[in-house]
Amino acid sequence: MLRQRLSRPALLLALLALLPLTGAAPPARASAPETLAPPGTAAPALGSAARRPRMVASDSARRAYRAWRPGVRPRARADSIARADSLARADSLTRAAAPPPRDYVAEVRAAFTPANRAYATTRAALGFLEPLYGLLLGLFVLFSGLSAWMRDRARAASRHAYVQTLVYLVLYLAAGFVLQFPLAFYQGFALERHYGLLNQSFGSWLLDEIKGLLVFLVFFGAVPLIRLAYVAIRRFPRNWWLVLGLATLPVVLAGTFLQPLVVEPLFNRFTPLADRRLEARILETASRAGIPARRVVQMDASRQSRRYNAYVSGFGPSQRIVLWDTTLKGMTADEIVFVVGHEAAHYRLGHLWKGILFETGMGLLVFAIAAALARGALARWGPRWGFTELHDLASLPLIVVALTLAMFLTQPGANAFTRRLERDADTFGLELTHANEAAASAFLKMGAQNRSNPEPGPAVEFFLYSHPPLLERVRFALSYRPWEIGRPGRLFHPGG
C-alpha cells in the first residue's frame, strides 16, 4: 500500500521524474504496490486505482483469482467452508445464546453509502481525467510556443548545457505547477476536505505540495538525470529509449532505498509503536514472520489524513513496515494484527524487489512506445513547436506527453501485477494470523473509512485498481482456511 499509482505504484522514478506536468503525484507521496490501500489512488479504499477494458477485465480478474491460490483447490475450499459451517452449527446447538454470524458482504454493501458512492465515482472519473489533463497541458505548452520560449530563456542564461537544463526545468516545473494547480487543488485538497478525508489546512497542504516539488528537483536529482537523458537521446538517436529504460533500474533502486531515510521524514514523523499492549501483539506477529521489531514503526498520518492505511517502503537495510496512527486508533487489536500480517507478506515475499524488476521491464515497454509516438509527432509538428530534433531541450513536454500516453496504455498490466501481489499478501496474512473474521472486518472498516467502492465495474478495476476490489478480498478472507483441514499454507511456512 504505497503511493498511488506508480505513482501508481509510482516507481519509475526516472520516468516520473519526467512527469511533473502530467499531474502525477510528486514522488514523495507516491504509493507503491506495497500498501494496504494506496492513499492517493482513485480507488482509495482498499484498492488503489489503476486502469482497464471491459470483457477482458472480468476474465483476467477471474483468471487471476484462480491463479492466486493454486495451493487451495476449489474442493478444499468447499470442504473448509462446509466444515466451518458445521462447526458453527454444532456450536449454536450447544450454546443457544450465541450471536448470529455477521454477514460481512451485506455490511460492506451497506457501508457503501450514497455519499461514499459519489466520492468513489468522482475518484474513478479523476483516474481517467488526470492523464488526459496532463496530455492537454503538454500539448498546450508545445503548441503555444511556451516550451520553445523557455528553451530560449535557458540558452540566454548560460552557455553551459547543465545550467540550461536547470533553468529550463525550473521554468517548466513552475509553469506545470501553475497550470496543473486547479486539478491538483481539487483532487488533492477540495475533494478530500469535502468528504472529510483530509486533516490538513490549505496552508499545510500547499506546503507539502511544494516540498514534494523541491524533493523531486533536488533530492531525486532531476537536473542531472534529465541532462543525462538528453545526452543519451543525442548519442543514440534510434535506441535512446532502450538506454533510458535500462537506466531506470539504478535510479529506482536508489530512490526506493532512500525513500524511508530521506524523503518520508520530510513529510511525517516515524516512531516506535506507542501503545505498549498493541506493540506486544504486533511485534509478536512480525517476529513470527521473521521481521525484527525495529523494522515496524508508526507514522503520524493523522497530520494529513483520516484514512486507514499501512505500507512497506525501502529495501535491504532501509526496509520497514509503517502503520498509520489512524489505523492503530481506529481498528481493533485483532484487525491490526491482520494488517501487520498483510504488510509482513510484502516484506517477506520480496514484493519491493519484484515490483522494481517488474517496473523496469514495464519501463522498457513504456519508453519504447513513447519513443515511437514522439518520433511520429516530431516529424509532423516539430517545426510548429520550434524544434526539429528530439535532443532539443524544448522537446521535454513532448517526451512527457508520450510517456504519459504510454503509461496509460500499459497501466492495466501494472495493475494486474500489483493486484496479484496484494492477493498474495492477503493469503500470507491469513496463513500467518488465521484471523479470518478480523481480516474481513478490517477490510469493512477500511472501505467505510476511505469511502471506497467495494464492487467497481470491470473497466474501472482494469484501468484503475492496483488492489483487488474490497468485496472480493472480504469473501476470500472469510473462506480461506486451509489449516482447518490440515493443509500447509501456500506462502507462509512457520519457522521457514
Ligand SMILES: [Zn+2]
Ligand atoms: Zn498490500
